[in-house]
Amino acid sequence: MDQTVLLAHGGGGVQTQELIDRIFKAHFANPYFTADDAAVLPLGHERLAFSTDGFIVSPPFFPGGNIGKLSICGTVNDLACMGAQPLWLTCAFVLEEGFPLADLEGIVCAMAETAKAAGVTLVAGDTKVASKGQVDKVFITTSGIGRLLGNVHTSGALARDGDAILVTGDIGRHGAAILLAREEFGIEAEIESDCAPLWHLVQAVLEKTDEIHVIRDATRGGVGTVLYEIASQSQVGIEIRQEDLPVDPRVSGICSMLGLDPLYLACEGRLVIIAPHKEQDRLLATLRALPHGEGAACIGSVTGRHKAGSVVVETAIGAKTLLPRPTGELLPRIC
Amino acid sequence: MQDDVLMQARNLLTSYAGPPLKIMEVCGTHTHEIFRLGIRNILPKSLSLISGPGCPVCVTPVSYIDEAIYLALEKDVLITTFGDLLRVPGSAMSLARARQEGARVRMVYSPLDALELAKNETREVVFLSVGFETTVPGECLALKQAEEQGIANFSLLCANKTMPMAYQALKGSADAFLYPGHVLAIAGTQSCEALVREGVSGVVAGFTASEILTALACIVHESAKGKAFFVNCYPRVVKATGNPAAQELVAHYMEACDAEWRGLGVIKGSGLALKKAYQHRDARLRFAIPRQEGRANPHCRCGEVLRGLCLPTDCRVFGRACTPSHPIGACMVSSEGTCAAYFQYGLATKPARED
Amino acid sequence: MCVGLSAKVVKIDHGTALIDAQGARREVSAELLSDLEPGDYVMVHAGIAIAKISASDTEESSQVLQSILTPTDSAQA
Known part of the structure; x- marks a missing residue:
């Protein structure tokens, strides 16, 4: 491992985890950590x-x-x-x-x-x-x-085979808005950060069912990073469908200019919610009726068909392939 | 409509029952998309895809990174570069690392953006000019504007390469090539069409899902006829004559030179260097950069990977000391690199050996 | 090696084109293409428009596939 702190240590990916494990967890470890x-x-x-x-x-x-x-x-x-x-x-x-x-x-x-x-x-x-x-x-x-709330137990470690994976809206908008606001790449788009407080969404879904297994906000590292964390914490496989990922066209445009993937762009007002498939329709209807939940969608499922800890994508051509693990700093890819 | 096209092309490929075919994609962007879309996973065993040396980051020799770091650390130059090069390890460090040590390194989207930075700088600005035919015209355009507008503090550190000699070097490695669409959008298709006479087959491919599948389907279809072929499957972007304005621009500022490719060694006439009249824009001469030896990590087998002589999984550092977060070789750095693709897409299935 | 972006030309001004890709806009050099007009589609690489685009990828792929699937075979046209 590196001997100095790198920007990548703050990227939310593998290197952040390494830093936490080696420095923080090693010294802070306790039952509540x-x-x-x-x-x-x-x-x-x-x-x-x-x-x-x-x-x-x-x-x-x-x-x-x-x-x-x-x-x-x-x-x-x-x-x-x-x-x-x-x-x-x-x-x-x-x-x-x-x-x-x-x-x-x-x-x-x-x-x-x-x-x-x-x-x-x-x-x-x-x-x-x-x-x-x-x-x-x-x-x-x-x-x-x-x-x-009384009876609630949610954790990244509770995803189960057969669960549906929902996101509460289009992904990557905060990351894209920040990239543009830095004015480093000369790109303009009428796009606003998704930044929003989301307790009302959580409260609404918890009122619908006791069976919410995981709720995570997909901040640093984006939805892709969060899915890998959940797959690893719960020791399950995850499969998502590329075509079901809600992405604002402008975010797609920015990503194709810079060779980035919206799955790794930060959100600040988006939740990943994992619950049994039978709850899916009810939860989506609940979310879609609320502010900041209008664009809620099911993007995939938790499955025993894939290796524990892995995230698999069904791509535009109907093939299945591993989602590349997010690593380090996001670098625009041009050539 | 899009789904129909994808389905048709997919069926043509999955139902392939002919003899084994090896298809080489020469372009790193193709490699990247082929992995991202999972195309290998739907192909029958008889169709194999090999990745050629078409990622400029991967074929750039270690000594080039050392030169850039020398400029940044010793000459207090502002280095401007595409993001792709930042994490490539040099002999002692990468540019990202040099930046932590105080070097000024800026990532840009376009060589023209580097020139804009130079206009507002009193210090010297060097753009790391890498890339193939597709990228060179933009670099020459920056040079042209620097000359016209008298921007004296702007120069290029060139490691540009061209494809035709590389096709020659790779001739025997595959049954057909997936030719790089955007290289040919600039260069035109003559050199590839001419290869048919030498028995070399290939098709020009675009980069979307339907374009790549269609181009592969076309290779399968043409191969069955038993003679060498060339088909342009990407005429919406690639014209036979390429982009003449871009060709003239490049010919005005640059000329062919021998170039070192990581893994392939020096290939005669496969590089581009600034012409004599523009050598004042050559960062190597301007800053009298001493010759850099470029010591690659001795365990790294990127060179052989690039020539298709071994798989990433055959390398002893692959997936252990060498990972995308701690790359040792260039093929692990670039997201277009074969090692990175193998690692990221879980093809590291061979059991780990004991070191 | 060559990430391309297909985008629509919104405006042309002195060798610079304002291009739009799904609502994301940027100025790119149009110096390498002489006859560009607003409304045209271009392929952009590293801030330079390198080619004018004449059809959509789906249309074109469909044509190539038809020529493969029809027995007359005109793919090499």
Whole structure:
């Protein structure tokens, strides 16, 4: 393994996992240390979910949101994925000397608005200022606590043979919006990040059935990365159908310009939900009736036909092939 | 309609009952798409696809990466490059690694974007000019604009290559070639048509699912007739004459030279170098880059993989020391590389050997 | 080696074409193609339009397949 930190260690793929295993897990290991989005902790008769997430998005303002909105959605969604109603959040800012106060206020307004929409309260915060060049404009860390609904047990380790795999909308839009906002490639498209708090979707599906096995938000590394994580945690095979993947045409256009695959582009307002096939229609109908769930679709299934830990794609020509494992930094492929 | 076409082409291939046919795709983008679509998985055993040396990243010698790193670290040059080259290991490190050590390396979408960067820079900007016929005209276009607009701080580090000599070198390795559509969109089809007289068969293929399957179906169909053939299955993009404006542009700035291909060695007349009148734009001369030895990892067998002499799974570092996150050889770096494709698509089925 | 992007020309201005691929737009060089007009489809590689496209891939594949499947065989036309 490498001796220094690489950008790829933050990509959410194999190398992130290596870093976690070798450095963090090795020293932090305890019964509550989790591979899921949030830890589930017993407290009296209740179960709490507890999560934390750092945000360093560049640029901090992008079509469809800003780093403030993102920092609320990220933690709210991590809690929601455990079946926990998000309740309280804290936030810590690291600001770069010289950062305009008007921009900071824009970010904070977005946080307040998003927190309100998500039904959470910001209860504590911290501010540090770093001298110019020590950080890039603004970094935010949010932590959150939520209360698990009574009988809910969701985990990346609970996918079962025969389950259906749903996504709550078109994939890769946040990643595409950020790529464009960086203005490195001269590409323009009217596209907004999918960034949104999603507790209402989780609540709605949990009310429909007790049999939700997995809920994950497909953030860094995209849906492809999340599917590999689930396949590995649950020790199951996963099969998806290329043609059933909901992708906005503009995202497809951007991906074909840069030689990228929307399966590995980040989402910030999309869930992967895994439940028995018999629940599929009911869940899709429920999701599609709600904001941010209109584009929900079934993209494949959990299956014993494939090796545990593998993700297989049925391609446009009807062939089946392994989905390449996401690795490292996303590099546009041109030649 | 699209489904019908795919189904028809697929049936033609899956029902193939003729003698074994080896088909070589010469273009890395074809390799990439063939793996992505899972085409190998639907073909009968008698139809085998081999990947040729058509990924510019894979055939670029180690010494070239060393030259670029020398410029970035020793000469404080802003290196501009397609993303594909960033992670290719040089003798000591990759460009991505050099960037961590403070080198300035920028990924660009187009050589023209590199020129734009140069306009706003006081320091020297070098574009890593790799690629085949398809890519060279854009690089010459950047050069032309640099000359016309007097952008003095822009130069190219050339490792460009052309295909015709490579076809010659590969002549015996397959029963038919899947010719690279976008190379021929520039170069025209004459050189491939001429190969028919030497008994070399092939078809020009596009890059979508229906185009690749159709081109393969066409090879199967023509092979049954028992004589050498050439068919352009991609006339919507590839004309017999290619793109004359692009050819003239390249001929104005560049001329044929001998070129080193990783794995194939030096092939006479298979490269492109800047003409004498434009040598002030040649980064090698401008910065007097010392000769780089280019030490590849001794265990790496990319060279043999590129010549079809061994499979990635025959290499002792494949899948263990050499993976897409820690590539040792170029064929593992590029997503068009054969080793990366074998690894990513799970063809690493041979049991791991004890080292 | 040569990722191509098929896109529609929206606008032409002094050797530069604004192209559109499913709603994603970018300026590319049109210097290598002399007779481009808005509405044309082009193949773009690394920011340069390298060829004008005359048909859709499905149409063309269908034609090639028909010529294979019909006994008169005109695939080599």
